[in-house]
Amino acid sequence: MLTASHLTRRFDSRVAVEDVTFELAPGEIFALLGPNGAGKTTTLRMLAGLIAPTAGTVHVGGERMTARASHLRGRIGFLTEAPGLWDRLTVFENLIVYARLQGVAPTERAVNAVLDLFGIANRANDPTAQLSKGLKQRVALARTLLHDPAIVLLDEPTAGLDPESAHDTRALILRLRGENRTVILSTHNLDEVDRVADRVGVLRTRLIALDTPSALRSRLFGQRIVVTLQGPAGQYAAVARSAGATDVTVDGDRLSIGVDGNSVITPPIVTALVGAGARIVSVIPEERPLEEVYLRLLKDESR
């Protein structure tokens, strides 16, 4: 659906994005992570056809994106970092302009449909200057989806939103996947990425990692299980090792055991612990926070 191939962008002598390549499928949510100035917005702008790459190409549905391919911009919905609404116009007026620019017909019906979809029909006649930040973001999202784009680019969609509005936005992103749209999400909110993203790209001018969140976790930290016991776990570490575990750490009532993708060793460990008299509360795969993965990737890359 969307292919970025060796994308590079220079601003005079400064390289903002270098040799970024990825391919996204319909119904996929791809999160673009990176520190400030890593090139996330520049990448989104290149994908949206707003700025041209210095080198490399963007293809939308097999067609190459260029400054003149204005019809391809119609297949993309781009939520910019700022809502970018005309303050003096009402919500309805804002959306009707975009419906006309996007060639949506019948115009008013399409606008009314997104107003209903985003629960803002009751504010349709209010000037956007009077809306809260969360409502403005909702209007901007409505504008982004007004023309039913196959590809949706979201630049920090939940930045500065209250928890309820952020939750609604995440629900919307998940709904977009259900509608088979390709979503690219640029954000600093790693918890959000963990909840919605199918794949993650970590950008620091270059793409330093590109995979699913769980694959990145495994690659950096290995696969582990956490066995929670009733009472202190220290005395059972040796039991786990005797059952084949080579990497065991103890934290209070929990044993963290490295299994390295070998789920076969989990049952004998559990059996040995029960046999040694341990009272097991739970056995769950250990999920390292994505933040740890992200920080580790950046740290490794800067070495």
Place this chain on the structure above:
Amino acid sequence: MKRILALVAKDFAELRHSPGIFVPALLTGMGAILYPFAIAVIIPAVTGERLSDSADFEIAELFNRTEPAIRGLSAEGAIQAFIFQQALALLVGITTVTGGMSVAAHSVIGEKQARTLEPLLATPLRTGELLAAKVISAAVPGVVLTICCFVAYVVLIAIFAEPRVWTALLTARSLGLVFLVGPLAALLGLQLAVCASSRVNDPRSAQQLGAVVLIIPIGVLQVAQFVGGVVLSGTILMAIAAVLAAGNLLVLRAAVSLFDRESILIRWK
């Protein structure tokens, strides 16, 4: 065309919500209307000295003999007609340009400052369509304002000047000034502003360039008219219209090639 109209309609909707931006242009228009009245009506009335008694207006009497619209007027009326006709260039030039620039400050440049330009450029809107919409949105109010000022000018002349002087303002030359030279001057100024906007870092420079490039020649022309260096005859008016039309074509070509959506997005802060 639909996208141009959509954007023009949006700009007009925004203007309806902020009529205050026309106040400077309106004040300029009023000033341009009042100053020939001061020379032709108010000062003679206050001092009791008729214009036709002064040797300073020989040029007007000369003009009186060649201009059919003035021929039947009294000597005083002919001089008034000459002054009102010559001052019309300033009224038209300055009102269209300041009217247009007031709007331009709230259009291309305003979009960037309000951070509404990026989502706009992310639509299928083409560069030429954006340019056309912005120039039309800015030019139309300036031209409409000028026509309103012209109507007010003629009505005030009919009320306060010598009888039938107002008919001298309805000649092909005067109407050509209002309906041909005025819009061409407005378009040129606005295109220059848009053209400059893709090559400067500070939007204020772009706002001012179009106005300065036109207002200085208008001022020079006005002074030249009153010291007798230039009489704004039909021939000179057509020459000005031709120069403006040629200038518009040249600037239009330059604007399309220079207007760079990318540099506006990236360089303007």
